[in-house]
Amino acid sequence: MSDHAALNVAAAGFDAIAEEVSGPRGAKPRRVLSRRNIFLYGTLILIAVYYLLPLYVMFVTSLKGMPEIRLGNIFAPPVEITFEPWVKAWATACTGLNCDGLSRGFWNSVRITVPSVIVSIIIASVNGYALANWRFKGADIFFIILIVGAFIPYQVMIYPIVIILREMGLYGSLWGLVIVHSIFGMPILTLLFRNYFASVPEELFKAARVDGAGFWAIYFKIMLPMALPIFVVAIILQVTGIWNDFLFGVIYTKPDTYPMTVQLNNIVNSVQGVKEYNVNMAATILTGLVPLIVYFASGRLFVRGIAAGAVKG
Amino acid sequence: MSSVSVKDLSLNFGHISVLKDLNLDIAEGEFLVLLGPSGCGKSTLLNCIAGLLDISDGQIFIKGKNVTWEEPKDRGIGMVFQSYALYPQMTVKGNLTFGLKNAGVAKDEIERRVARTADILQIQPLLERKPSQLSGGQRQRVAIGRALVRDVDVFLFDEPLSNLDAKLRSELRVEIKRLHQKLANTMIYVTHDQIEALTLADRIAVMKGGLIQQLDTPHAIYNHPVNRFVAGFIGSPGMNFLEGQLETGAGAVVKIGNMPVPIDRYVFSGSSQQHTGATVLGIRPEHIAFGDGAGAMPFSHEVDIEIVEPMGSDTLVWTRLDGQSLSFRVEAERPLQAGDRVRIGFDPARASLFDSATGNRI
Numbered sequence: 001m002s003d004h005a006a007l008n009v010a011a012a013g014f015d016a017i018a019e020e021v022s023g024p025r026g027a028k029p030r031r032v033l034s035r036r037n038i039f040l041y042g043t044l045i046l047i048a049v050y051y052l053l054p055l056y057v058m059f060v061t062s063l064k065g066m067p068e069i070r071l072g073n074i075f076a077p078p079v080e081i082t083f084e085p086w087v088k089a090w091a092t093a094c095t096g097l098n099c100d101g102l103s104r105g106f107w108n109s110v111r112i113t114v115p116s117v118i119v120s121i122i123i124a125s126v127n128g129y130a131l132a133n134w135r136f137k138g139a140d141i142f143f144i145i146l147i148v149g150a151f152i153p154y155q156v157m158i159y160p161i162v163i164i165l166r167e168m169g170l171y172g173s174l175w176g177l178v179i180v181h182s183i184f185g186m187p188i189l190t191l192l193f194r195n196y197f198a199s200v201p202e203e204l205f206k207a208a209r210v211d212g213a214g215f216w217a218i219y220f221k222i223m224l225p226m227a228l229p230i231f232v233v234a235i236i237l238q239v240t241g242i243w244n245d246f247l248f249g250v251i252y253t254k255p256d257t258y259p260m261t262v263q264l265n266n267i268v269n270s271v272q273g274v275k276e277y278n279v280n281m282a283a284t285i286l287t288g289l290v291p292l293i294v295y296f297a298s299g300r301l302f303v304r305g306i307a308a309g310a311v312k313g
Numbered sequence: 314m315s316s317v318s319v320k321d322l323s324l325n326f327g328h329i330s331v332l333k334d335l336n337l338d339i340a341e342g343e344f345l346v347l348l349g350p351s352g353c354g355k356s357t358l359l360n361c362i363a364g365l366l367d368i369s370d371g372q373i374f375i376k377g378k379n380v381t382w383e384e385p386k387d388r389g390i391g392m393v394f395q396s397y398a399l400y401p402q403m404t405v406k407g408n409l410t411f412g413l414k415n416a417g418v419a420k421d422e423i424e425r426r427v428a429r430t431a432d433i434l435q436i437q438p439l440l441e442r443k444p445s446q447l448s449g450g451q452r453q454r455v456a457i458g459r460a461l462v463r464d465v466d467v468f469l470f471d472e473p474l475s476n477l478d479a480k481l482r483s484e485l486r487v488e489i490k491r492l493h494q495k496l497a498n499t500m501i502y503v504t505h506d507q508i509e510a511l512t513l514a515d516r517i518a519v520m521k522g523g524l525i526q527q528l529d530t531p532h533a534i535y536n537h538p539v540n541r542f543v544a545g546f547i548g549s550p551g552m553n554f555l556e557g558q559l560e561t562g563a564g565a566v567v568k569i570g571n572m573p574v575p576i577d578r579y580v581f582s583g584s585s586q587q588h589t590g591a592t593v594l595g596i597r598p599e600h601i602a603f604g605d606g607a608g609a610m611p612f613s614h615e616v617d618i619e620i621v622e623p624m625g626s627d628t629l630v631w632t633r634l635d636g637q638s639l640s641f642r643v644e645a646e647r648p649l650q651a652g653d654r655v656r657i658g659f660d661p662a663r664a665s666l667f668d669s670a671t672g673n674r675i
Contacts, residue, residue, distance in 0.1 A: 203398035203471075206365050207459070211412030212386030221411070225402040 062086060062281035069277050085278035089286060093279055095266035096255055102283050104256075105263030109243055109290075111174050112259055116181035117238040121231065124186055128193025129219050133205050143194070150187035158251060165252060172254040180252055181242050189234055196230040197223060232298055240291040260287050315374075316341045316499040317362060317467055322371035324354075324361060324523075331357050332523045335371070342497045346510040349520035350546070355503045356471055358520070362501065363469050364388050376466055386416070388467075391460025395472040397452040399444040405455050406440040409462045416463075430462040433492070450481045457492070470502040474509065486512060507547050511535065519543045537582075537665065541672040544595045544665055550629055552595045552665075553639045559592040559666065559675075567594050567666065570635030574612045578662040582674050591669035598629060600663045601641035603655060613658025621649050632657070 031037075057074050062085050064078040091101040098104060130136070131143055161180060162171065170176035200223065208218045249259040258266070264287045268280045319337040323330065332354050339345050347355040360366040362373060364385035372381045380388045399408050406427060413423045431437045434454050444452055453473055460468055470489070474482045490513055493500055504510055510517050511531045518528045519542075527539045538544035544552045557569040559576075566573035574594065581588075607613045616639070620631040623645060630649060631640050641657055643649065666675050 201396055201398065203394040203396050204400065206360075206363075207392065207394060207398040208400070208411075209365060210363060210385045210390065210392045211459070211463075212384075212415035213411070217415060222400055 058281040058285055062278050062285060064278055066274070066276065066278065085276070086282040086286070088276075089267070089279045089283035093267050093283065095258075095263055095270065098255065102260060102263055102267070102286055105258055105260035106286075108174065108253075108257055108263075109260040112177050112181065112249075113239060113242045116178045116185070116242050117235060119178065120182040120185040120189055120238055121234050123182070124189030124234070125193045125224075125227070125231070126219065127186070127190040128195075129197050129223055130215075131190065131194045132197035132200075133202075133218070133223075134215065143190075146187050146190055150191075154184075154247065158247075162251070171252065172257065174253070174257050177248060177252045177257075177259075180248050181238075181245070184248075185238055185241070189238070192234060192237075193227075193230060196227060200226060236294055236298055239294050243290050315339060316343065316376060317501065318374040319358075319362065320372045320374070322358070322361060322373065323369045324357060324366065325369045330523060332361070332368075335523075335525060337518065337525065337528070339499055339501065342499055344493050344500045344502065344513055344515045346514035346517045347501065347503045347520060348505070348507060348510040348517050348546075350505060353520040354523040355505075355520050359469050359471055359501060359503045362467075363390055363392050386412075389465050390467045390469055391463045391465040392469040393453070393456045393460050393471065393473045395475050397444070397449075397456045397476070399452055399455060399459075401444055404441050404443055405436065405447070405458075408444070408455060409440075409458055412459065412463050426462050426464065430458045433461065433495070434458045449477050450485060453477065453485060454488075457489075461492075461496075466499060468498050468500040470500065470504075472503055472505070475504070475506070482509075489513065507549065511547075519546060521546075536663075537674070538595075539582075539674050541593065541595070541667045544667070548597055550598050550640055550642075552597050553601075553641075554667075555594045555596070555634060555637050555639065556669065557592055557594055559589050561589050567592055567661075569594065569637070572612075572614060572635060574661055576661045576664075576666070578611065578660070579664065579666065580662070581666075588668065588675045592675070593667040593669050593672075594661075595665040595667060596659050596663070598640045598642045601639075601657050601659045603630075603641060603643050603657050604647075607656045607658035610658030610660055612661060613656055615654055615656050618649055618651055618653045618655060621651060 060077050061069060061074065063081050063083070065080060065082050065084070068079060089101055090103055090106075092099055093101040127146075131139055165171040165176045165180075168176070170179065204222065205218065208222050213221065243259075244261060245259070246261045246265065249262045250265075253259065253262070264283050267283050315338045317337070317339040319335055322332055322335040322337075324332040335358065337345075337358075347358060349355045357366065361368050362375075364380065364383060368381065372379060374380065375388055375390070385392075399405075400411060403411065409427050409430060410423050413426065418426075427440070431440060434457060436451070436454055436458060439447060439451060439455065444455070447455065453476075456473070473489075474485055477485065486509055489502075493513075502509070502513060514531050516528060517531055517534050519526045519534060521542055527534055527543045529537075534543060534547055538547060538552075541554065545554070555569050557567040557574070559565070559567050560573075565576050565579075567576055568574070602610050602613075614634060616632040616634060618630055618632050622629040622631070626645060627642050628645050628647065628649065629640055630643055631638065633639060649655070667673060668675050
């Protein structure tokens with residue numbers, strides 16, 4: 001929005017100057033169908049089509065009935081559009097003993113993702129703020145340990161975490177998985193926030209201290225209002241990461257509490273009876289819808305946040 | 314009673330000693346400038362006084378109270394930063410009142426102080442604006458206001474004018490001086506700009522390598538620098554240094570090559586009268602006479618002009634004396650050209666003599 005406004009102002013100013021200068025006006029004429037443009041856009045369109053083809057197949061297949069699918073022409077658009085597969089995927093597809101479709105998994109995923117994202121971002125942002133601005137004794141060691149933690153392979157930690165959760169009585173529950181996600185998100189999120197807060201001028205922090213603001217006052221009144229872009233980045237990273245997670249979901253929950261991805265797998269990989277391709281396709285699209293929406297809704301903010309110091313430091 | 318007093322202050326970052334046993338007494342209402350090149354520790358010292366850095370050793374007193382381990386807010390200081398450091402999401406008024414609200418000052422008192430500050434700095438029309446809508450000069454005014462509004466005893470300035478362009482800088486410099494005359498607060502001002510230091514300061518502390526080299530009035534620092542570093546750092550264009558030999562006894566002279574410069578009127582510092590041997594004679598370009606006046610000086614000599622640098626109000630002329638580079642100032646009207654042979658002279662009483670080995674004044 002603001003960019004457009006600025007452009008308009010700039011354009012108006014430019015017109016004013018142009019009016020004073022005699023001679024040809026307006027932008028330099030450019031041929032739309034130059035050889036360069038044809039080559040450039042041709043390549044881009046070709047690659048885009050190539051990448052979108054699977055999505056297209058998924059989408060048209062999900063709208064076909066089984067008889068039509070058996071004809072074998074996967075690229076053909078549906079002759080008779082039916083939403084039956086979508087309804088079935090969402091509400092009645094069976095996994096094991098449960099026959100309430102993906103809806104159960106969807107709500108499980110929501111109940112896992114929302115608290116995990118909130119908890120991990122709250123802790124990581126305070127962590128990052130403390131590491132960047134309050135140079136407490138041992139801050140560097142703490143930071144190194146945290147970052148090294150990010151490089152330890154998951155496989156090493158899977159079984160110990162099973163034992164820890166069992167001892168805490170959280171094994172198989174949603175809250176157990178929430179804790180696991182929060183912990184595993186910590187290194188990268190802390191790094192993200194630390195680098196962002198480190199890019200905030202140090203004098204701002206000093207000024208706030210002279211003004212009598214303490215640890216929390218500076219965090220809430222000075223740093224938080226400036227950190228919106230990086231919060232958006234963190235939310236996107238966490239929502240998509242946790243929503244797409246399969247490994248932790250399948251290990252640390254049980255059939256009643258399976259997240260959507262695990263349930264999708266169980267629907268698609270069920271070996272009994274006929275393979276219902278249309279239902280599988282609908283279920284897959286449904287599962288991928290949340291990260292897709294998150295990306296589309298916040299793409300611009302995401303790019304701005306990444307550019308605003310996420311990699312600086 | 315001194316307003317700010319620093320006793321044996323040391324600061325180490327790991328094994329690196331940044332400040333070494335500093336002692337400093339600043340009188341009530343004094344304008345003290347900490348001056349030095351980058352990395353000399355002047356900003357660090359200011360941050361220590363503000364309480365933004367924990368010191369390794371020593372004590373800091375403000376108004377007679379030991380504040381060595383007090384929080385910045387409890388020290389009775391206001392601080393102005395180089396980058397203005399205004400809170401970007403708050404209005405000007407929000408910036409001014411943030412500290413007061415943290416301190417729990419009553420609402421009508423806050424209003425009264427904001428009005429007074431805005432009045433002094435003439436920023437009433439800006440109160441509802443965001444910092445991003447202000448120019449550099451306006452921002453720094455607001456930053457000064459943020460210190461002013463806190464009603465503190467001591468003002469700390471950390472290179473407040475360095476981010477401004479030359480014209481604004483000189484305007485705000487005058488304004489800061491006016492502010493000091495009006496408020497009569499103690500002010501400690503860090504800068505690397507000697508013009509700011511000379512124009513603003515009651516006293517200047519010239520720093521280098523974490524040590525105070527000289528602490529004195531601008532006049533004394535300009536005319537009687539204690540060592541070669543201070544002599545070379547203060548003054549623009551810089552002081553000339555001529556290598557020579559000091560010969561004391563009846564009719565003491567410094568021999569520059571084979572030219573004797575009589576120094577019988579030079580006032581030696583302390584007990585260094587017995588000094589002989591390798592000596593550096595320092596003389597400022599503006600203290601060298603030229604033309605008719607030169608012959609009347611205790612020392613004069615004919616030289617060839619090498620380079621003429623017109624600087625507007627006056628002209629800097631480069632020449633050589635005994636093969637050593639020497640510059641002097643003449644009025645801009647003088648028609649001089651490279652290759653001219655002229656007579657220059659100076660009064661050694663205005664010169665400074667330094668020990669070649671230690672660089673200290675003798």
